[in-house]
Amino acid sequence: MLVTGKDILVPARAGKYGVGAFNTNNMEITQAIIHTAERLRSPVMVQMSEGAIKYGGQDLANIVIDLAQRATVPVALHLDHGSSYESALKAIKMGFTSVMIDASHHPFEENIHETRRVVEAAHAMGISVEAELGRLGGIEEHVVVDEKDAFLTDPQEAVQFVEQTGTDYLAIAIGTSHGAYKGKGRPFIDHERIEKIEQLLSIPLVAHGSSGVPAEIVQRFRDSGGEIGDAFGIADEDLQRATQHGIAKVNVDTDLRLAMTVGVREVLKATPKEFDPRKVFGPAREVMSQIIEHKMRVLGSVGKA
Numbered sequence: 419m420l421v422t423g424k425d426i427l428v429p430a431r432a433g434k435y436g437v438g439a440f441n442t443n444n445m446e447i448t449q450a451i452i453h454t455a456e457r458l459r460s461p462v463m464v465q466m467s468e469g470a471i472k473y474g475g476q477d478l479a480n481i482v483i484d485l486a487q488r489a490t491v492p493v494a495l496h497l498d499h500g501s502s503y504e505s506a507l508k509a510i511k512m513g514f515t516s517v518m519i520d521a522s523h524h525p526f527e528e529n530i531h532e533t534r535r536v537v538e539a540a541h542a543m544g545i546s547v548e549a550e551l552g553r554l555g556g557i558e559e560h561v562v563v564d565e566k567d568a569f570l571t572d573p574q575e576a577v578q579f580v581e582q583t584g585t586d587y588l589a590i591a592i593g594t595s596h597g598a599y600k601g602k603g604r605p606f607i608d609h610e611r612i613e614k615i616e617q618l619l620s621i622p623l624v625a626h627g628s629s630g631v632p633a634e635i636v637q638r639f640r641d642s643g644g645e646i647g648d649a650f651g652i653a654d655e656d657l658q659r660a661t662q663h664g665i666a667k668v669n670v671d672t673d674l675r676l677a678m679t680v681g682v683r684e685v686l687k688a689t690p691k692e693f694d695p696r697k698v699f700g701p702a703r704e705v706m707s708q709i710i711e712h713k714m715r716v717l718g719s720v721g722k723a
C-alpha cells in the first residue's frame with residue numbers, strides 16, 4: 419500500500435530497525451525493490467532524485483505509484499535530495515508521499531527558512547518531510563562536496579533545527595558519503611555523535627551514503643568488463659549499530675546501480691548475440707534483489723510490514 423514516509427519511519431525508529439530507501443531510475447529497479455519488500459514482508463521507501471525525475475518523469479513515478487498501491491507492504495515514494503521548495507511541491511503534485519528538502523549547503527538560518535516553507539506546504543497536504551543538517555562528502559544531487567568541506571552534524575544545532583522547522587525526519591552527517599568511494603578502507607562512522615543526537619531527538623534519523631559496495635559485486639563488475647577503482651562502502655556492523663540508535667531511514671543508490679550494471683554486463687559478455695531487451699535487462703532484477711534482501715536483513719526490516 420502507498421503510504422507516507424512518516425507512516426514507515428516512526429514505527430521503525432520506535433522498533434529500533436532501519437528501512438531501506440532505495441533509489442530507482444527505471445522499471446526493473448522499481449520491480450526489484452518492491453517485489454523483494456513484498457517477498458520479505460518489509461516496509462520500504464522508493465526514492466527518486468531530481469536526476470531520476472528528469473530521466474523518467476511522471477512515467478517512472480506512475481510505475482512506482484502503481485506497484486506501491488498494489489503491494490501488500492507499506493511503500494512510500496520519496497523525493498531524494500530535493501534542491502528547492504519548487505522541486506518539493508512539483509514532486510508532491512506528481513504523487514510523491516514524502517519529500518526531502520536538502521538545503522544543507524546553505525547557511526543554517528537559510529536552511530531553517532527553506533525547510534520550514536516546505537514543511538508547512540507538505541504538511542498541509544498530508545505529506546512527510548526529510549531535511550538535512552550537516553554536509554556529507556561525495557557528490558550530491560546538485561553539488562560536489564569536497565571532503566574538506568564536509569562537516570558532521572552538531573547535536574545541539576540539530577535540536578534547534580528540528581524545533582524551528584518541524585521536519586518529520588532528519589538526515590545527519592555522521593561520516594558516510596555518497597558514491598562508491600567512501601574513503602580508503604572502512605569509512606569511519608561517528609557512532610558517538612549518532613548516539614548523542616538519538617538522546618536529544620525523538621524523530622527518525624536518516625543515513626545517506628549507506629551503500630555497502632560489496633566486494634563480490636565490485637569483482638563481478640570488473641570481471642564483466644567494468645572499470646572501478648578502490649571502492650568501499652559502509653560496513654554492515656556500522657549500519658546495524660546505527661539502527662539501534664535512531665537511524666530509521668537508510669539510503670542506498672550506488673549498490674543498485676552496480677547490481678543493475680553487473681546484471682546487464684554479464685548477459686552481454688556471456689551472450690554477445692543477444693539483443694532481446696527482456697533478456698538483457700531482466701536478469702539484473704535478480705542481482706538487485708539479492709542486494710536488497712541483504713540490506714533488509716542487515717537493517718532488521720524483514721517481517722516488519
Ligand SMILES: O=C(CO)COP(=O)(O)O
Nearest residue numbers: 597626627628629671672
Ligand atoms: O544517499 C544516497 C541517496 O540519497 C545514496 O547513497 P549511496 O551512494 O551510498 O548509495
Ligand SMILES: O=C[C@H](O)COP(=O)(O)O
Nearest residue numbers: 467469470558559596671
Ligand atoms: O544522493 C544522491 C543519489 O545517489 C542520487 O544521485 P543522482 O542525482 O545521480 O540520481
Ligand SMILES: [Zn+2]
Nearest residue numbers: 520522550558
Ligand atoms: Zn545533502
Ligand SMILES: [Zn+2]
Nearest residue numbers: 596626627669
Ligand atoms: Zn543522499
